[in-house]
Amino acid sequence: MGSLNLVPASVEDYRRLANKRLPQFLFDYLDGGSYAETTLKNNVADYQKLNLVQTVMRDVSSIDTSSSKLGAVSAMPISLAPIGMAGMFGRRGELQAKQAADAAGIPFTLSTVGICSLEEVAAISNIPFWFQLYMLKDRGAVQEMLQRARDVGVSTLLFTVDLAVLGARYRDKRNGMSGGINTLGKLRSGLDLLSKWSWIQEVGLRGKPHTFGNLANYVPNASRPDDFQAWITQQVDPSVTWKDIEWLRSIWSGQLIIKGVLNPTDAALAIKSGADGIVVSNHGGRQLDCVSSTINALPAIKDAIGDTGTLIVDGGIRSGQDVFKALAQGADHTLIGRPWVYALAAQGQKGVYDTLTAFRSELEISMALTGVTRIEQIDHSVIESK
Numbered sequence: 001m002g003s004l005n006l007v008p009a010s011v012e013d014y015r016r017l018a019n020k021r022l023p024q025f026l027f028d029y030l031d032g033g034s035y036a037e038t039t040l041k042n043n044v045a046d047y048q049k050l051n052l053v054q055t056v057m058r059d060v061s062s063i064d065t066s067s068s069k070l071g072a073v074s075a076m077p078i079s080l081a082p083i084g085m086a087g088m089f090g091r092r093g094e095l096q097a098k099q100a101a102d103a104a105g106i107p108f109t110l111s112t113v114g115i116c117s118l119e120e121v122a123a124i125s126n127i128p129f130w131f132q133l134y135m136l137k138d139r140g141a142v143q144e145m146l147q148r149a150r151d152v153g154v155s156t157l158l159f160t161v162d163l164a165v166l167g168a169r170y171r172d173k174r175n176g177m178s179g180g181i182n183t184l185g186k187l188r189s190g191l192d193l194l195s196k197w198s199w200i201q202e203v204g205l206r207g208k209p210h211t212f213g214n215l216a217n218y219v220p221n222a223s224r225p226d227d228f229q230a231w232i233t234q235q236v237d238p239s240v241t242w243k244d245i246e247w248l249r250s251i252w253s254g255q256l257i258i259k260g261v262l263n264p265t266d267a268a269l270a271i272k273s274g275a276d277g278i279v280v281s282n283h284g285g286r287q288l289d290c291v292s293s294t295i296n297a298l299p300a301i302k303d304a305i306g307d308t309g310t311l312i313v314d315g316g317i318r319s320g321q322d323v324f325k326a327l328a329q330g331a332d333h334t335l336i337g338r339p340w341v342y343a344l345a346a347q348g349q350k351g352v353y354d355t356l357t358a359f360r361s362e363l364e365i366s367m368a369l370t371g372v373t374r375i376e377q378i379d380h381s382v383i384e385s386k
């Protein structure tokens with residue numbers, strides 16, 4: 001017998017609701033990956049290949065999911081990953097997500113290409129958040145943005161390095177996001193949009209302005225995300241090397257985390273170049289397809305850097321159990337991307353908060369039934385490969 005489906009219980013449930021609510025081109029932009037989406041699928045599937053080791057008769061009456069690896073105490077080792085244009089998935093989406101993250105006691109990360117600006121997010125509360133930086137050819141703009149980040153109290157910077165060139169996504173091409181649609185295509189896209197009336201009202205009309213808040217000064221005549229996308233495409237700097245970390249270090253004294261590392265050599269170079277940590281990431285399977293899933297890449301990277309830097313992983317994490325598995329494979333902390341945006345699109349701030357509450361409960365239950373009570377106790381012994 002089928003279930004009533006009255007309340008979303010899993011990330012997949014929120015994903016389905018997001019699919020109903022969002023215009024097709026936006027859902028696909030969020031949900032999709034590059035090319036055949038092999039890495040996107042493997043990011044998720046490879047978590048399923050790890051079993052937990054059930055362990056009984058331990059005193060698990062008091063479970064503590066808090067973690068303090070990154071200086072500040074976090075209620076659990078999870079942060080919201082930076083998502084460009086999050087404000088297109090929910091009204092002023094970055095603000096709703098920040099409020100949910102504050103309530104759940106975990107960090108929110110604002111993307112360089114967020115709809116809301118650093119200042120708008122900072123005005124929500126005085127709880128600090130993280131900022132994600134793309135290196136732009138316009139280094140003056142980079143310097144100014146970092147100054148603004150400092151001014152609003154950001155102390156952790158994620159510097160994303162896996163976007164030297166832009167990966168191509170077939171779904172975006174098919175939906176005309178990369179241009180080239182004919183009149184019939186425009187008509188079909190318009191009809192789809194009209195069928196998403198609640199999104200039009202809530203986000204399309206009440207969620208304006210749809211500018212990239214952090215970049216508005218640099219692209220003065222832009223009023224739609226497309227105008228900014230064009231600017232970003234020509235601003236992405238493919239000449240960046242480890243040498244540029246020195247420059248970044250000279251203008252950023254806070255924590256510096258390099259996001260988008262997927263092999264042990266790069267991981268060691270990142271730490272050597274002066275980073276405090278790395279995010280093992282393949283950009284959620286959106287850049288180079290057919291690279292390793294992040295959970296598979298993790299153990300060798302842990303071996304390479306040991307305890308010399310904070311090790312964060314993202315990609316394919318869809319439950320608190322996956323967070324537990326990531327920690328068991330050597331991660332200190334995790335980021336979740338699509339899960340929070342599906343929830344935002346489906347149910348706004350409440351959806352994001354409920355998702356985080358579910359992740360915490362799943363993490364607690366995984367800990368209790370494998371016989372560990374503190375985050376630091378999670379190691380290889382609690383999992384096995386299938």
Ligand SMILES: Cc1cc2nc3c(=O)[nH]c(=O)nc-3n(C[C@H](O)[C@H](O)[C@H](O)COP(=O)(O)O)c2cc1C
Pocket residue numbers: 029030031043081082083084085111112113132160259281282283284285286314315316317335336337338339
């Ligand atoms: C729609 C979308 C937009 C993203 N935008 C950014 C971004 O602006 N900056 C960045 O560093 N990563 C960006 N990412 C990658 C995420 O930060 C993260 O690495 C990835 O989503 C993790 O995989 P998951 O979605 O499976 O959790 C984006 C991902 C998605 C799905």
